[in-house]
Amino acid sequence: MKGSSEKEKVLKLIRNSLLDKAEIPYPSLDMDLDFYAPLNDDPVMIFAENIVESGGKFIYCKNDDDLIDKLFSLIDYRNWLNHIVSYGDKLKEFLIAGGLHTNDIKDNETEVGIILCHCIAARNGSIIITSNQTEKNELQKFPNILIIIAYTSQITIDIKYCLNQLSESMPQWITTINPSYLLKEEIKELYLFTVENLIQTEN
16 A cells, blocks of 8 residues: 555646646746857858868869769769669669669668758757658668758758758658767668759849
Protein backbone atom coordinates (compact mmCIF):
# COMPACT_ATOMS: atom_id res chain seq x y z
CA MET A 1 0.00 0.00 0.00
CA LYS A 2 3.07 2.16 0.18
CA GLY A 3 2.83 2.80 -3.58
CA SER A 4 -0.73 4.10 -3.17
CA SER A 5 0.32 6.42 -0.36
CA GLU A 6 3.15 7.89 -2.42
CA LYS A 7 0.81 8.37 -5.36
CA GLU A 8 -1.68 10.26 -3.16
CA LYS A 9 1.09 12.57 -1.96
CA VAL A 10 2.07 13.38 -5.53
CA LEU A 11 -1.56 14.02 -6.54
CA LYS A 12 -2.03 16.27 -3.52
CA LEU A 13 1.02 18.32 -4.48
CA ILE A 14 -0.33 18.70 -8.04
CA ARG A 15 -3.78 19.79 -6.77
CA ASN A 16 -2.24 22.34 -4.41
CA SER A 17 -0.01 23.74 -7.12
CA LEU A 18 -3.03 24.21 -9.38
CA LEU A 19 -4.93 26.05 -6.63
CA ASP A 20 -2.04 28.35 -5.71
CA LYS A 21 -1.86 31.18 -8.23
CA ALA A 22 1.76 32.26 -8.25
CA GLU A 23 2.70 35.67 -9.57
CA ILE A 24 4.37 35.86 -12.96
CA PRO A 25 8.09 36.32 -12.15
CA TYR A 26 8.83 38.54 -15.15
CA PRO A 27 5.59 40.30 -16.15
CA SER A 28 7.32 42.74 -18.49
CA LEU A 29 9.19 40.05 -20.42
CA ASP A 30 8.58 40.37 -24.18
CA MET A 31 8.38 36.82 -25.56
CA ASP A 32 8.27 38.10 -29.15
CA LEU A 33 11.53 39.99 -28.83
CA ASP A 34 14.40 38.61 -30.93
CA PHE A 35 16.94 36.76 -28.79
CA TYR A 36 19.83 37.21 -31.22
CA ALA A 37 21.45 40.43 -32.34
CA PRO A 38 20.43 41.45 -35.89
CA LEU A 39 22.64 40.29 -38.75
CA ASN A 40 24.52 43.05 -40.53
CA ASP A 41 25.44 41.03 -43.60
CA ASP A 42 23.62 39.21 -46.40
CA PRO A 43 22.26 35.87 -45.05
CA VAL A 44 23.68 34.11 -48.13
CA MET A 45 27.18 35.36 -47.31
CA ILE A 46 26.83 34.41 -43.64
CA PHE A 47 25.67 30.93 -44.59
CA ALA A 48 28.53 30.54 -47.07
CA GLU A 49 31.03 31.38 -44.34
CA ASN A 50 29.41 28.88 -41.95
CA ILE A 51 29.53 26.10 -44.54
CA VAL A 52 33.19 26.70 -45.36
CA GLU A 53 34.12 26.90 -41.65
CA SER A 54 32.36 23.56 -41.12
CA GLY A 55 34.48 21.95 -43.84
CA GLY A 56 31.85 21.94 -46.58
CA LYS A 57 32.05 23.36 -50.10
CA PHE A 58 29.87 26.34 -51.10
CA ILE A 59 29.22 26.80 -54.85
CA TYR A 60 27.30 29.85 -56.07
CA CYS A 61 25.26 29.51 -59.29
CA LYS A 62 23.78 32.40 -61.26
CA ASN A 63 20.77 30.39 -62.44
CA ASP A 64 19.56 26.86 -63.18
CA ASP A 65 21.70 26.52 -66.31
CA ASP A 66 24.78 27.54 -64.34
CA LEU A 67 23.83 24.96 -61.70
CA ILE A 68 23.66 22.15 -64.28
CA ASP A 69 27.00 23.21 -65.80
CA LYS A 70 28.75 23.23 -62.43
CA LEU A 71 27.18 19.94 -61.37
CA PHE A 72 28.40 18.36 -64.63
CA SER A 73 31.90 19.73 -64.06
CA LEU A 74 32.11 18.39 -60.50
CA ILE A 75 30.64 14.98 -61.36
CA ASP A 76 32.89 14.57 -64.39
CA TYR A 77 36.01 15.68 -62.48
CA ARG A 78 35.31 13.23 -59.63
CA ASN A 79 34.12 10.37 -61.90
CA TRP A 80 30.79 10.12 -60.06
CA LEU A 81 28.50 9.60 -63.04
CA ASN A 82 27.84 5.92 -62.33
CA HIS A 83 27.68 6.37 -58.55
CA ILE A 84 25.20 9.20 -58.06
CA VAL A 85 21.52 9.10 -57.04
CA SER A 86 18.93 11.86 -56.69
CA TYR A 87 16.26 12.01 -53.99
CA GLY A 88 12.77 12.96 -55.16
CA ASP A 89 11.02 12.71 -58.53
CA LYS A 90 10.91 16.48 -59.14
CA LEU A 91 14.65 16.79 -58.71
CA LYS A 92 15.27 13.77 -60.93
CA GLU A 93 13.08 15.25 -63.68
CA PHE A 94 14.90 18.58 -63.40
CA LEU A 95 18.30 16.91 -63.72
CA ILE A 96 17.19 14.74 -66.66
CA ALA A 97 15.90 17.87 -68.44
CA GLY A 98 19.40 19.31 -68.03
CA GLY A 99 20.96 16.15 -69.44
CA LEU A 100 22.12 14.70 -66.11
CA HIS A 101 20.90 11.15 -65.46
CA THR A 102 21.13 9.67 -61.97
CA ASN A 103 20.77 6.13 -60.66
CA ASP A 104 17.85 4.67 -58.71
CA ILE A 105 18.23 4.16 -54.98
CA LYS A 106 18.83 0.44 -54.44
CA ASP A 107 20.30 0.20 -50.95
CA ASN A 108 21.68 2.25 -48.08
CA GLU A 109 25.25 2.19 -49.41
CA THR A 110 24.85 5.18 -51.73
CA GLU A 111 28.16 6.78 -52.64
CA VAL A 112 26.95 10.20 -53.87
CA GLY A 113 23.51 11.74 -53.44
CA ILE A 114 21.83 14.95 -54.62
CA ILE A 115 18.89 16.43 -52.72
CA LEU A 116 16.86 19.63 -52.51
CA CYS A 117 16.30 21.38 -49.18
CA HIS A 118 13.31 23.08 -47.58
CA CYS A 119 15.23 26.07 -46.22
CA ILE A 120 18.42 27.20 -44.55
CA ALA A 121 19.06 29.17 -41.35
CA ALA A 122 22.04 31.40 -42.08
CA ARG A 123 22.92 32.27 -38.49
CA ASN A 124 23.92 28.78 -37.40
CA GLY A 125 24.19 27.14 -40.83
CA SER A 126 21.34 24.67 -40.24
CA ILE A 127 19.87 23.00 -43.33
CA ILE A 128 16.30 21.70 -43.14
CA ILE A 129 15.17 18.83 -45.37
CA THR A 130 11.65 17.37 -45.25
CA SER A 131 9.63 14.60 -46.89
CA ASN A 132 8.26 17.27 -49.26
CA GLN A 133 11.65 17.32 -50.97
CA THR A 134 12.13 13.57 -51.30
CA GLU A 135 8.41 12.84 -51.93
CA LYS A 136 9.04 9.37 -50.55
CA ASN A 137 10.69 8.10 -47.39
CA GLU A 138 13.98 7.63 -49.25
CA LEU A 139 16.49 9.35 -46.98
CA GLN A 140 17.02 6.53 -44.49
CA LYS A 141 20.77 7.05 -44.39
CA PHE A 142 23.03 9.83 -45.67
CA PRO A 143 25.32 8.94 -48.58
CA ASN A 144 29.09 9.21 -48.18
CA ILE A 145 29.05 12.38 -50.29
CA LEU A 146 26.04 14.69 -50.12
CA ILE A 147 25.19 17.44 -52.63
CA ILE A 148 22.45 19.83 -51.49
CA ILE A 149 20.75 22.29 -53.85
CA ALA A 150 19.26 25.45 -52.35
CA TYR A 151 17.90 28.68 -53.81
CA THR A 152 18.78 32.08 -52.38
CA SER A 153 15.11 32.69 -51.56
CA GLN A 154 15.26 29.68 -49.21
CA ILE A 155 18.06 31.15 -47.09
CA THR A 156 16.53 32.84 -44.04
CA ILE A 157 18.05 34.49 -40.98
CA ASP A 158 17.03 32.05 -38.23
CA ILE A 159 15.50 28.61 -38.01
CA LYS A 160 12.18 29.97 -36.73
CA TYR A 161 11.54 31.54 -40.15
CA CYS A 162 12.13 28.14 -41.75
CA LEU A 163 9.72 26.40 -39.40
CA ASN A 164 7.03 29.04 -39.95
CA GLN A 165 6.90 28.03 -43.62
CA LEU A 166 6.10 24.40 -42.81
CA SER A 167 2.46 25.14 -41.97
CA GLU A 168 1.80 25.71 -45.67
CA SER A 169 2.45 22.05 -46.48
CA MET A 170 3.10 19.95 -43.39
CA PRO A 171 5.61 17.17 -44.16
CA GLN A 172 5.64 13.65 -42.74
CA TRP A 173 9.13 14.15 -41.36
CA ILE A 174 11.69 16.94 -40.88
CA THR A 175 15.48 16.60 -40.71
CA THR A 176 17.69 19.44 -39.50
CA ILE A 177 21.29 19.11 -40.63
CA ASN A 178 24.18 20.63 -38.75
CA PRO A 179 26.98 20.64 -41.37
CA SER A 180 29.77 20.61 -38.80
CA TYR A 181 28.37 17.55 -36.99
CA LEU A 182 27.38 15.81 -40.24
CA LEU A 183 30.90 16.03 -41.66
CA LYS A 184 32.43 14.74 -38.45
CA GLU A 185 30.03 11.89 -37.78
CA GLU A 186 28.08 10.75 -40.85
CA ILE A 187 29.45 11.80 -44.25
CA LYS A 188 32.81 12.41 -45.89
CA GLU A 189 32.01 15.43 -48.09
CA LEU A 190 29.28 18.07 -48.28
CA TYR A 191 28.61 20.34 -51.27
CA LEU A 192 26.08 23.16 -51.14
CA PHE A 193 25.05 24.52 -54.55
CA THR A 194 23.22 27.82 -54.05
CA VAL A 195 21.22 29.10 -57.02
CA GLU A 196 20.31 32.77 -57.36
CA ASN A 197 16.58 33.28 -57.82
CA LEU A 198 16.01 36.65 -56.17
CA ILE A 199 15.47 39.68 -58.41
CA GLN A 200 18.40 42.02 -58.02
CA THR A 201 17.47 45.73 -57.99
CA GLU A 202 19.67 48.80 -58.19
CA ASN A 203 19.56 51.24 -55.27
